Amino acid sequence: MEYSLLCHSSLHHACPSSSPAIKKKLLLLGVMFLLWVYMLYSCVGYCSGMPGGLVVVDDSRQGGGKEGTGSEPVVGKRTDNSRVDLMSRLMPIKPQQPQPQQQAWIDDAEADYDEPSVRTAVSRDEVEVDRTSSDDWDGEVATREEEQQQEEQQHHQEQHQHQRSAEPSAMSSFSNGSGSKKLPQAIIIGVKKGGTRALLEFLRVHPDIRAVGAEPHFFDRNYNNGLEWYRELMPKTLEGQITMEKTPSYFVTREAPARISAMSRDTKLIVVVRDPVTRAISDYTQTLSKKPDIPSFESLTFKNRTTGLIDTSWSAIQIGIYAKHLDNWLQYFPMGQILFVSGERLITDPAGELGRVQDFLGLKRIITDKHFYFNQTKGFPCLKKAEGSSKPHCLGKTKGRTHPNINPEVVQRLRDFYRPFNMKFYQMTGHNFGWD
Numbered sequence: 001m002e003y004s005l006l007c008h009s010s011l012h013h014a015c016p017s018s019s020p021a022i023k024k025k026l027l028l029l030g031v032m033f034l035l036w037v038y039m040l041y042s043c044v045g046y047c048s049g050m051p052g053g054l055v056v057v058d059d060s061r062q063g064g065g066k067e068g069t070g071s072e073p074v075v076g077k078r079t080d081n082s083r084v085d086l087m088s089r090l091m092p093i094k095p096q097q098p099q100p101q102q103q104a105w106i107d108d109a110e111a112d113y114d115e116p117s118v119r120t121a122v123s124r125d126e127v128e129v130d131r132t133s134s135d136d137w138d139g140e141v142a143t144r145e146e147e148q149q150q151e152e153q154q155h156h157q158e159q160h161q162h163q164r165s166a167e168p169s170a171m172s173s174f175s176n177g178s179g180s181k182k183l184p185q186a187i188i189i190g191v192k193k194g195g196t197r198a199l200l201e202f203l204r205v206h207p208d209i210r211a212v213g214a215e216p217h218f219f220d221r222n223y224n225n226g227l228e229w230y231r232e233l234m235p236k237t238l239e240g241q242i243t244m245e246k247t248p249s250y251f252v253t254r255e256a257p258a259r260i261s262a263m264s265r266d267t268k269l270i271v272v273v274r275d276p277v278t279r280a281i282s283d284y285t286q287t288l289s290k291k292p293d294i295p296s297f298e299s300l301t302f303k304n305r306t307t308g309l310i311d312t313s314w315s316a317i318q319i320g321i322y323a324k325h326l327d328n329w330l331q332y333f334p335m336g337q338i339l340f341v342s343g344e345r346l347i348t349d350p351a352g353e354l355g356r357v358q359d360f361l362g363l364k365r366i367i368t369d370k371h372f373y374f375n376q377t378k379g380f381p382c383l384k385k386a387e388g389s390s391k392p393h394c395l396g397k398t399k400g401r402t403h404p405n406i407n408p409e410v411v412q413r414l415r416d417f418y419r420p421f422n423m424k425f426y427q428m429t430g431h432n433f434g435w436d
């Protein structure tokens with residue numbers, strides 16, 4: 001085109017003799033240009049299938065999971081944005097660094113992962129506490145918390161390995177950039193050692209649930225960081241998906257109900273409750289696993305062994321007085337907005353309990369008995385396929401520990417102690433959990 005224009009110009013005399021050679025050269029140049037454009041275009045598709053997944057890993061660290069399939073190599077599915085963003089895609093991809101404030105949270109969450117702070121919970125309840133032992137124990141628990149963080153990381157690594165090797169069609173339904181972060185519409189607020197991790201991991205199998213993996217502790221420890229900070233922790237969700245988190249210490253935190261209600265009066269609350277005596281022993285076992293030289297369960301239970309007076313200031317005992325804590329929640333939320341899951345049934349009939357939870361959340365019953373199998377070695381139900389994985393998945397070794405033998409007389413004394421509170425709790429919830 002350019003050539004023929006030139007030939008019609010005043011330099012017309014230069015054209016006839018050089019015409020075929022120049023024509024050839026221009027044609028060659030044109031072909032090379034087209035080739036270059038093609039290669040550039042192909043590279044964009046290729047690069048976008050490469051470590052862009054780093055962002056995905058970040059997302060799912062916060063519980064995104066299924067959403068994290070940004071490594072999808074299906075060029076045909078790319079939108080115009082890919083081309084508009086062509087230059088940035090050709091630049092080296094830098095992993096996103098957390099903001100200083102966010103980093104502080106991550107550090108904190110890693111230290112506290114999966115372990116609600118008894119000290120915080122109890123002191124907020126303004127109950128007399130055996131502060132010496134509580135302080136010492138909380139410090140010790142940190143090491144075990146790191147173990148749990150590793151468990152969660154390992155779980156996610158497995159998921160991502162699977163996602164990377166998954167077929168493109170399986171990966172195409174979720175785009176890395178799609179959806180938005182929302183405040184949770186449902187929260188597992190307790191109770192510590194009730195089975196909260198099992199419930200969250202099981203719920204994450206549901207395609208309409210997205211949950212943050214670590215415990216945010218927003219409504220007890222991190223409230224001053226503000227709601228925007230909290231929202232940033234959440235995984236992205238699409239229209240119709242429910243955002244969730246679990247922090248078991250909320251149930252015993254005096255300020256939590258008012259704070260959650262201030263965020264949204266419509267928040268759905270889930271409490272996994274377990275026989276308070278077994279729960280107390282489980283709580284003690286957790287501490288004992290990291291500090292073997294703590295006093296015996298029996299001696300911590302009593303204020304005065306001779307009189308048989310129970311030490312209700314010990315957090316392991318205090319947390320199990322469910323009726324008292326529930327009373328605080330009912331000042332802000334109607335009973336219909338709180339679902340009580342039986343920690344015992346979550347083990348003997350996980351699909352049954354999950355059915356109730358899905359109904360409560362207004363979701364289709366997708367998680368059924370087909371999702372579970374009983375692992376004889378673990379002694380607990382496990383998932384046939386964890387979220388985003390094709391492999392069976394049991395909870396880690398810190399869930400389902402062997403409890404120490406406790407003097408049966410002490411256990412009986414505790415049963416007697418809890419009975420009236422349990423009766424009140426059954427009455428309030430309209431549900432007999434069968435602990436007595």
Ligand SMILES: Nc1ncnc2c1ncn2[C@@H]1O[C@H](COP(=O)(O)OS(=O)(=O)O)[C@@H](OP(=O)(O)O)[C@H]1O
Binds near residue numbers: 115116194343395401
């Ligand atoms: N499927 C499955 N696998 C393993 N463990 C299970 C399961 N379902 C419920 N549980 C029980 O969960 C107990 C731990 O409760 P939490 O996850 O709420 O503990 S924590 O408060 O987050 O530390 C844990 O308590 P311990 O047995 O005392 O370790 C388990 O009994």
